[in-house]
Amino acid sequence: KAGVTQTPRYLIKTRGQQVTLSCSPISGHRSVSWYQQTPGQGLQFLFEYFSETQRNKGNFPGRFSGRQFSNSRSEMNVSTLELGDSALYLCASSLYSSGGQGTGELFFGEGSRLTVL
């Protein structure tokens, strides 16, 4: 069974640009969550999508947005990049939304490492 796939794995952008990251969940998983990982802040929750609807949102500015497609693949977009957006962006999938049934286990991809210059 294929795991969670994130693309691209590495990317470099400059301030002011925008970026789109993609996540393909495990087949059959309908929930996709996004996290920002930085050395100082640990894992910060960005948002969760379940069946194309945003279920939860973290405390990030509106420059961070996401969406989910009917095949459960998800994208997140960051506009007007700032230096502080440099981080590892992790996607995680699960069978159910974390508020629903199931084990609550998240399955993570390897991440997309964004560097903003």
Place this chain on the structure above:
Amino acid sequence: GNSVTQMEGPVTLSEEAFLTINCTYTATGYPSLFWYVQYPGEGLQLLLKATKADDKGSNKGFEATYRKETTSFHLEKGSVQVSDSAVYFCALISGTYKYIFGTGTRLKVLA
């Protein structure tokens, strides 16, 4: 609000030493508690979990017991190996149905 506090790292141990990584939490209701591990260059993966008070989660020689009275979920292993070197994250899900992660504790095991 809900929160998870982990001990600061890095933790450096010799092979076969005893490991404890402390984790305490603040949550409304009755959270489920998790330990995730992140090996170098990889995403996180579930190590163990506990869903109610006094439950003990265990996997790969690691154990953690859900202690409601002390709001703790400390991770322990009796004899660590070099291959256990990784970053360990304590986490919870509670009423808001959002995962809350600790900041992570880096473990380095020396041969």
